[in-house]
Amino acid sequence: TRSTRPQRMLKAVQKNGTKGNPESVISAIDYFCKHSEWAMNVGDEKGSILDSVVTEVNPSTVLELGTYCGYSTVRIARLLSPGTKLITLEFNPVNAAVARQIIAYAGLQDKVILVEGSSGDLIPQMKERFGIMTFDFIFLDHWKDRYLPDIKLFEECGLLRKGSVLLADNVICPGTPEYLEYVRNSPRYESKYYPAHLEYTKVEDGLEKSVFLG
Ligand SMILES: O=C(NCCCOCn1ccc2cnccc21)c1cc(-c2ccc(F)cc2)cc(O)c1O
Ligand SMILES: [Mg+2]
Numbered sequence: 001t002r003s004t005r006p007q008r009m010l011k012a013v014q015k016n017g018t019k020g021n022p023e024s025v026i027s028a029i030d031y032f033c034k035h036s037e038w039a040m041n042v043g044d045e046k047g048s049i050l051d052s053v054v055t056e057v058n059p060s061t062v063l064e065l066g067t068y069c070g071y072s073t074v075r076i077a078r079l080l081s082p083g084t085k086l087i088t089l090e091f092n093p094v095n096a097a098v099a100r101q102i103i104a105y106a107g108l109q110d111k112v113i114l115v116e117g118s119s120g121d122l123i124p125q126m127k128e129r130f131g132i133m134t135f136d137f138i139f140l141d142h143w144k145d146r147y148l149p150d151i152k153l154f155e156e157c158g159l160l161r162k163g164s165v166l167l168a169d170n171v172i173c174p175g176t177p178e179y180l181e182y183v184r185n186s187p188r189y190e191s192k193y194y195p196a197h198l199e200y201t202k203v204e205d206g207l208e209k210s211v212f213l214g
Contacts (some may be wrong), residue, residue, distance in 0.1 A: 005037055006069045006098040012036065013102055020107035022078040029071050029102075033200045041071035042141060042169050043199025049207050050139065050167065054079045057165050059136035062086035063126070065119050065150065066142035066169075070099035070106075076139065077108040087113045087130060089122055091142070119146055123153045134161040140179075141169040147179035151210075155188075162214035173198045173205040183210040 003011075009032050017028040030044050042050060054076050062080065067073055067090035077086055090096040096116045103112050113130070115122060119142060126132045138154070140147050147168055154160050171180050171193070183189045191210040198205040 004094060004098075005039055006095050008032075008037065009039060009069050010098045010101055013105055017105060019105055022074050022106040022108060025074055025102060025106040026071065029069070030200075038200055040068060041199055042075070046169065046194075046196045046199065046205070046207055047072065047075050049194045049196060050075055051079060053165065053167050053207075053209060054137065057137045059165075060084055061132055061135045062137045062139075063135050064088040064139045064141065065146075066090070066140070067099045067114060068095055068141070070102040070114075072139060072141060072169075073099065073103055073112055073114075074106045074108060077103070077111040078106070080111055085111050085113055087115060087126070087132075089115050089117065089119055089142070091116070091118055119150050120153070123150060123159070124157055126157070126159060132159065135159055135164055136161075138164070138166045139169070140166060144170060144174050144176045144179075147176045148182055151179065151182065160212040162212065164212040166210045166212070168208045168210070169205075170198075171206055171208045173203055180208060183208065188213050 012032040013025055013028045018024040029041055033039050067088040073088050093116055100114055103109055183191045189210040191208055194207040196206050197203060
């Protein structure tokens with residue numbers, strides 16, 4: 001059967017990237033998306049904002065919802081302190097298989113735990129399966145209609161602490177209106193919008209950073 005876009009992206013990384021060099025993997029994916037095929041990675045513009053928030057938080061416990069091809073996984077993992085690992089959830093097994101190879105090509109496989117499944121099933125298992133108490137940093141980049149139910153699940157499962165930072169992609173395009181309304185009106189969060197554009201386009205999009213106040 002015909003290859004998938006993530007599989008073609010992996011080939012481009014292996015051709016144009018340098019093994020063990022995360023920056024070259026990020027550049028190879030951005031080049032592929034700008035010159036060959038658009039793909040729904042967070043991209044370079046929003047990726048720089050992601051980098052700055054991760055650097056500011058310097059998290060010890062990290063969760064990413066929505067691995068896709070591993071682009072943002074590589075962006076985050078390359079900035080983590082030695083010994084820190086990030087957990088990333090991917091629903092689509094074909095994409096997960098590509099992501100594992102892209103993460104390994106970047107040399108970051110020891111900093112990443114990639115779990116296949118849905119957030120609704122896996123979030124309640126975080127404490128028992130991974131020995132997590134609370135998350136310092138969460139990147140939301142999965143089904144846009146799961147952002148709101150999942151933030152409520154984080155609260156119910158006691159996975160947030162005073163100061164936990166949630167960063168959400170695509171709050172304008174495709175959009176997460178119910179999530180935005182919740183975090184911007186809840187007294188339990190301090191939220192800030194970072195304007196940008198949909199990856200590799202001129203379409204308006206942005207990231208919403210929300211700090212849990214306890
Ligand atoms: O849809 C998007 N992402 C989500 C993928 C599936 O995620 C499924 N998934 C991954 C873990 C996971 C865990 N639990 C449940 C579902 C779970 C997404 C879409 C666009 C986009 C914007 C404009 C367009 F014209 C077309 C597409 C841009 C983005 O940046 C995105 O992130
Ligand atoms: Mg996204």
